[in-house]
Amino acid sequence: MQKIFGRSAGLTDVPFSFCPGCTHGTIMRLIAEVLEELEIIDNTIGISPVGCAGFSQDFFTNDFIGAAHGRAQAVGIGVKRSLPDRMVFTYQGDGDIAAIGTQHAIHAAARGENITSIMVNNAIFGMTGGQMAPTTLEGMKTSTSPYGKNTVTDGFPIDMPKLLSNLPGAVYVAAVSVDSPKEIVKAKKAIKKAFQVQIAGLGFSLVSVLSTCPTNWGLSPVDSLQWLRDNMMPVYEMGELKVTEEVAKL
Amino acid sequence: MALERILLKGNEIIGEAAIRAGCKLFFGYPITPSTEVVEYLSAQFPKRGGDLVQAEDEIGAIYMCYGAACTGNRVMTASSSPGVSLKQEGISYAAAVELPMVIVNVNRCGPGLGGLGPAQSDYFQSTRGGGHGDYRTIVLAPSKAQELYDFTMDAFDLADKHRNPVILHTDGFLGQTMEPVWLKERPEMPQVDRSWVVDGAKGREKRVLASYSLTNEIGEANNLRWEAKYKHIEETEQRWEEFHTEDAEYLLVSYGTTGRICKSTVLNARKRGIKLGLIRPITLWPFPKKAFEPLIDNVKGMLTVELNTGQMIEDVKLATECKKPVHLFRRQGGMLPTEHEILENLISTFNLTNEEA
Numbered sequence A: 001m002q003k004i005f006g007r008s009a010g011l012t013d014v015p016f017s018f019c020p021g022c023t024h025g026t027i028m029r030l031i032a033e034v035l036e037e038l039e040i041i042d043n044t045i046g047i048s049p050v051g052c053a054g055f056s057q058d059f060f061t062n063d064f065i066g067a068a069h070g071r072a073q074a075v076g077i078g079v080k081r082s083l084p085d086r087m088v089f090t091y092q093g094d095g096d097i098a099a100i101g102t103q104h105a106i107h108a109a110a111r112g113e114n115i116t117s118i119m120v121n122n123a124i125f126g127m128t129g130g131q132m133a134p135t136t137l138e139g140m141k142t143s144t145s146p147y148g149k150n151t152v153t154d155g156f157p158i159d160m161p162k163l164l165s166n167l168p169g170a171v172y173v174a175a176v177s178v179d180s181p182k183e184i185v186k187a188k189k190a191i192k193k194a195f196q197v198q199i200a201g202l203g204f205s206l207v208s209v210l211s212t213c214p215t216n217w218g219l220s221p222v223d224s225l226q227w228l229r230d231n232m233m234p235v236y237e238m239g240e241l242k243v244t245e246e247v248a249k250l
Numbered sequence B: 001m002a003l004e005r006i007l008l009k010g011n012e013i014i015g016e017a018a019i020r021a022g023c024k025l026f027f028g029y030p031i032t033p034s035t036e037v038v039e040y041l042s043a044q045f046p047k048r049g050g051d052l053v054q055a056e057d058e059i060g061a062i063y064m065c066y067g068a069a070c071t072g073n074r075v076m077t078a079s080s081s082p083g084v085s086l087k088q089e090g091i092s093y094a095a096a097v098e099l100p101m102v103i104v105n106v107n108r109c110g111p112g113l114g115g116l117g118p119a120q121s122d123y124f125q126s127t128r129g130g131g132h133g134d135y136r137t138i139v140l141a142p143s144k145a146q147e148l149y150d151f152t153m154d155a156f157d158l159a160d161k162h163r164n165p166v167i168l169h170t171d172g173f174l175g176q177t178m179e180p181v182w183l184k185e186r187p188e189m190p191q192v193d194r195s196w197v198v199d200g201a202k203g204r205e206k207r208v209l210a211s212y213s214l215t216n217e218i219g220e221a222n223n224l225r226w227e228a229k230y231k232h233i234e235e236t237e238q239r240w241e242e243f244h245t246e247d248a249e250y251l252l253v254s255y256g257t258t259g260r261i262c263k264s265t266v267l268n269a270r271k272r273g274i275k276l277g278l279i280r281p282i283t284l285w286p287f288p289k290k291a292f293e294p295l296i297d298n299v300k301g302m303l304t305v306e307l308n309t310g311q312m313i314e315d316v317k318l319a320t321e322c323k324k325p326v327h328l329f330r331r332q333g334g335m336l337p338t339e340h341e342i343l344e345n346l347i348s349t350f351n352l353t354n355e356e357a
């Protein structure tokens, strides 16, 4: 019998510890598959953040460094500058990259640091119990915006990929989703491209992935996917937001 | 090889020593009076091998050090008081993951933005572990150019040996002063265990360097392990200089710039018949308790000379178990005491008789 589907060599045997229906697991699997296909698992150092995304260090088979909240990209830059021939990626939640770590995100992109960042946007602080993030949508209820996010007092959602794509050092920026098989295929392609950009040494790459947090959104897994489609996709610009000429040639 | 002698600014000497100690990576953010370190290395690294990032801020710089240290390469950052405050989060994380790195603090006076003059107001921050959690960093306090050079090299060796961040605790006076230095070459880097580094899992099991302890049991085991390491460092790494202590009835205790000024005070006091000696701590942590043990019985009193409201004096009291009186003479806000002022203060503090004085 031919085996057509199995666990990626990029993933350990540790079972995912995410809440039922959380799409963190899907995104990690895609990254693991990409590392395997590009044959870079044992040449890659992952940087895990704080938040649910931080558990990534347990699930991948490559080396990992645990960073402080928001600092994953600075840590990744230190690794990459020290060992330029290794592949370095950060796996960060939206709270991590768009709130506490914004300065590192902007400057990693501005300097064109040759690392790859995967941003998981679930529009909320997951691990700490569903507080408002800079990515929380207008009107969205969270534990720190119990009456709904009010743009007058709480500000507007930050579209991180769009923001970073304006910086010349960011050579590949994509915003994808994992809400359906079709989108998952696109997401994997984008993640693969982002690593190929790094292998080619072209500069900073970022893939933002829309993700669900059924627990803190208070929705079933299936309703969460629909909520993401109905509410997040119209707000966040989707697709390949930035592909420089050199990247297009890859 | 002939021993070379050069004339450089104190901060440049730190940069030169770092290169000669095998430091390959530097991450920094300019702040007076430390800026010449990043400027010097920006000019030297491209010619002599090494990489440097002028980071977006001190937080970025310390975490770049953190990442680079995880790979096992020698790495340094330099800053001054307000910048070091920003680095404290990262220093705590580096201590938790047990990363060797060198952090230079060219102290200015504070609190707040403060001023640029020499101060020792970051003593507590350096020696108590200024970030969160129960950790320690080894702290070296040079008092002249040659020591800036030698201690920078020592700092890298100590960091590697104990897998721990090391702080070079200096001040704006030393950083900005030009003095000649012998460029001593180190024979070779100490051989240390690097079996923990993260550099890609080729040919081995994956490694994770992280500080999160999922259970309280693991948390306690980690803390006990660190505690044992800190105890070992306290036992083995205390360093100090003694100056005319053999027959001393009174002791000055002072480090860095003021430690240097105190040497003249000791000589002047001796001319006046006062049996004064000096203990100059070189490691601020571990504090050189051992220096006091053989002397304390013969000593009538001690005077710490500091550029703060009196921080090291607490360590002197602890080290001597308050067996003899300890007083403080301090200047602050960037002011330096003269050797004469220190002597006058000693005489009045201890009510020294004409005979003694």
Ligand SMILES: Cc1ncc(C[n+]2csc(CCOP(=O)(O)OP(=O)(O)O)c2C)c(N)n1
Residues within 6 Å of the ligand: A050, A051, A052, A053, A054, A069, A092, A093, A094, A095, A096, A097, A120, A122, A124, A125, A126, A127, A128, A133
């Ligand atoms: C300096 C600091 N501030 C706050 C926290 C608490 N904290 C842990 S996770 C988190 C939010 C994480 O949200 P996000 O990055 O969106 O990740 P998710 O859990 O959704 O994957 C916060 C605020 C912390 N660990 N460190």
Ligand code: SF4
Residues within 6 Å of the ligand: A017, A018, A019, A021, A022, A023, A024, A052, A122, A126, A127, A212, A213, A214, A215, A216
């Ligand atoms: S809290 Fe939200 S983001 Fe975290 S695992 Fe649960 S569903 Fe996923």
